[in-house]
Amino acid sequence: MRIAALDIRACRVDGGALGLVEGPVEGLEFLVHTLRTECGRSASMFGFAGRSALGSGHLAAASLRPFLVGRDAREREGIWRDWRRADRWWHHLPIYSYGPIDCCLWLLAAEAAEQPLWRYLGGYRDRIDTYASSLVLDGPDAYAAEARAVRDAGMRGYKIHPPGRDLDEDIAIHEAARAATGPDFTLMSDPVQPYSFDQALRLGRVLERLGYAWLEEPLPDENFAALRELTRQLEIPVIGCEVLAKHPHSVAECVATRVVDAVRADVSWSGGVTGVMRTAALADAFHMNCELHSTIFHPLELVNLHCAAAIPNSGMFELLWPTERFAFGLARPLPVSGGVARLPEAPGLGIDLDWNLIEETTLATL
Numbered sequence: 001m002r003i004a005a006l007d008i009r010a011c012r013v014d015g016g017a018l019g020l021v022e023g024p025v026e027g028l029e030f031l032v033h034t035l036r037t038e039c040g041r042s043a044s045m046f047g048f049a050g051r052s053a054l055g056s057g058h059l060a061a062a063s064l065r066p067f068l069v070g071r072d073a074r075e076r077e078g079i080w081r082d083w084r085r086a087d088r089w090w091h092h093l094p095i096y097s098y099g100p101i102d103c104c105l106w107l108l109a110a111e112a113a114e115q116p117l118w119r120y121l122g123g124y125r126d127r128i129d130t131y132a133s134s135l136v137l138d139g140p141d142a143y144a145a146e147a148r149a150v151r152d153a154g155m156r157g158y159k160i161h162p163p164g165r166d167l168d169e170d171i172a173i174h175e176a177a178r179a180a181t182g183p184d185f186t187l188m189s190d191p192v193q194p195y196s197f198d199q200a201l202r203l204g205r206v207l208e209r210l211g212y213a214w215l216e217e218p219l220p221d222e223n224f225a226a227l228r229e230l231t232r233q234l235e236i237p238v239i240g241c242e243v244l245a246k247h248p249h250s251v252a253e254c255v256a257t258r259v260v261d262a263v264r265a266d267v268s269w270s271g272g273v274t275g276v277m278r279t280a281a282l283a284d285a286f287h288m289n290c291e292l293h294s295t296i297f298h299p300l301e302l303v304n305l306h307c308a309a310a311i312p313n314s315g316m317f318e319l320l321w322p323t324e325r326f327a328f329g330l331a332r333p334l335p336v337s338g339g340v341a342r343l344p345e346a347p348g349l350g351i352d353l354d355w356n357l358i359e360e361t362t363l364a365t366l
Contacts, residue, residue, distance in 0.1 A: 001037045001041060001073040002070060003035055003036070003069055003071050004037055004038045005069065006035055006036075006065045006068050006069065007034040007365060008031055008032070008034075008057045008060055008061045008065075008365070009034075009057070009362045009363075009364070009365050010362070010364045010366060011029065011032060011053055012027055012028070012029045012053060012363055013027060013028045013328055013357075013361050015027060018325070019135040019137060020135070021136055021163060021164060021192070028296075028297075028326075029049045029051065030046050030049050030297055031046065031048075031057050031100065032044055032045070032046055032047070032353075032358055032362075033045055033047055033100040034104070035104040035108065041108055041111070041112070042108075043108045043348070044353055045100040045103040045107070045303065046100065046329055046353075047097070047099065047100035047268070047300075048096035048099075048268050048269070048296065048297070049096075050094070050096075053363060054363060056094065056096075057364070058366055059093055059094075059097065060093065060366075061366040063087075063091040063093055064097070064098070067082075067083060067086055073109070074108075076109070077274070080102060080271070083098055083101075095245045095269050095270075095271075096268050096269050098271055099300075100268075102267075102272020102275070103267055103273055103303050106273040107303075107349055110347060111347045111348035116306070116343065116345055116346060116348070116350050117273075117303070117348060118305075118307070118309035121273070121277065121306065121307065121310035122310045123309065124309060124310050124311060124312050125343075127342045127343065128308050128309060128317045128340070129157075129315075129317070129339060129340060130155060130316060130317045130318075130319060130340060131150075131158060131159060131188070131316045131317070131318060131319075131339075132150040132153075132155045132157070132158050132318075132319055133159040133190070133318050134161050135320065136161055136162075136163050139169070139173070140172045140176035140177075143162075143177050144176040144177055144180035146158075146321065147160075147181050147185075147187070148181060150321060151181050154337075154338045154339040155339045156316055156339040157187065157213070157316060158177065158181070158185070158186070158187055158188070159187070159188040159190055159216075160177055160187070160190065161190050161191070162189070162191055164195070167199050171203065171206050174189060174203075174206060174210060174212070175206075175210065178210045187212050188213045188214050188215075189203070189207055189212055189214070189215050190217055191217065191218050193217050193218065193219055193220045193221070194218075195218050195219065197226050197229070200215075200219055201234070203215065203218065204218070204230065204234040205234070207236050208235055213236075214236060214237040214261075214262070215234070215236050215237070216239040216240065216264070217239070217240050217243075219240075221243050221244050227260055228257065228258065231259065231261055232258075238261050239260055239261060240260045240263065240264060241254050241260060241263040241264050241265070242263075242264035243269065247265055247271050247275040247276075247279045248275065251263050251282065255282055255283055255288055261289075262283070262288055262290065263279060263291075264291055264293045265279040265280065265290055265293065266292055266293040266295050266304055267295060267303045267304050268295040268297075269295075273303065273307060276292065276304075276307045277307060277310070280307075280313060284312065284313040288313065289313045290311065290313055291314055291316075291318075292304050292308050292311075292314055292318065296326060298327055298330050298334055301326075301334060302334060302349060302350070303349065305334070305335075305341055306349075317341045323336075328354065328357055329357065329358075330351050330352070330353060330354055331354050334351075335351075
C-alpha cells in the first residue's frame with residue numbers, strides 16, 4: 001500500500017452567513033484530500049481551510065505531497081513522527097494541515113481490515129449522547145430561544161459561544177439560557193478566550209450558581225499559569241487545550257500539573273486520529289477527560305465520532321447548531337437521532353462522501 005498520489009481539492013459551499021465574533025462569514029471553504037495507493041486503494045477526507053481553501057490547499061500540496069508519495073500507507077506511526085520533524089524544519093504548516101492525511105491513513109487501514117474505524121481503533125461503545133453548540137447570536141433572547149429549540153429537538157445539552165464583548169451581557173446570556181431550559185438540562189460555556197483572569201473568575205462563579213457543566217477556554221490555551229490558578233479557584237470544571245499545536249506533547253504539562261480539569265482534541269486541529277487517541281490516552285492516565293471538539297464539517301465530525309466511540313474518557317459528542325447548516329459532504333446524514341449518535345458498521349468511515357457536491361463546489365484541484 002505505497003502512496004502513489006495525494007490529490008487536494010479546494011472547495012467552497014455558499015449559503016447563509018455564519019455568526020462569528022469577527023463578523024458574519026459568507027460561505028464555507030474547505031479542502032478534500034485524497035490519498036491513492038499503488039495497489040489501487042484510496043481514501044478521502046475533508047480538511048479545514050480557514051478563510052482560503054486555495055491558500056491552505058497550495059501550502060498543503062507543496063509540503064505534504066512530496067513528503068508522502070512513496071511511503072507505505074500502513075506505517076502511520078513512522079509517517080506521523082517523521083512529519084512532525086519535517087514540519088519543524090521547513091514547513092510550519094497550520095495546525096489543521098496534517099489531520100486529514102492521518103485520517104486517510106487510518107481509513108485505508110480500517111477498510112483493508114474490513115472493519116469500521118471505531119472498532120479498528122479498539123471499540124469502547126457503539127452510541128454516544130450528543131449536544132449542540134451555538135454560533136455567536138444576537139443577545140440573551142436569541143440564545144434562550146435556541147437553547148429551548150435544542151432541548152426540544154432531543155439533544156442532550158447546549159453549549160454557548162457568547163460574544164465576549166461585554167461580561168455583563170455574557171452573564172445575562174448564560175442566565176437566559178438556564179431560565180429557558182430549566183434546572184436539569186445540561187449547559188456548557190465556551191467564551192473562546194476573551195477575558196481577563198478576574199472576568200473569567202467572575203463568570204465561573206456565575207456558572208457555578210447556574211449549574212453549568214463546564215467553562216471552556218475562558219483564557220488563552222497557552223496561558224498555563226492563569227489557567228492553573230483559575231482551575232484551582234473554581235469548582236466548575238475548566239476545559240481547554242484545543243488550539244495548542246502538536247498534540248499530545250503540547251498538552252502534557254496541562255494534564256500532569258492540572259492546568260485544566262479536562263482537555264480538548266479533535267481530528268482536524270490535533271493531528272488526526274493519531275493525535276486524538278494519544279491525547280485521550282495521556283489524559284486517561286491521569287484520570288482526566290478528553291472532550292472532542294467539533295470539527296465543523298460533517299465528514300470530519302464522523303471521524304471524530306469514530307474516535308469518541310473508542311475513547312472511554314470522553315463525554316458527549318459535539319455538533320454545531322443549526323446542524324443543517326453544516327450537513328453537507330456525506331452521502332447520507334450523520335447517524336444522530338433523538339440526541340444519540342450511533343456508530344456505523346460498514347468498513348472504514350461507514351458513510352461515503354458526497355462526490356456530487358464535491359465536484360460541484362471544487363474551485364481547483366491542486
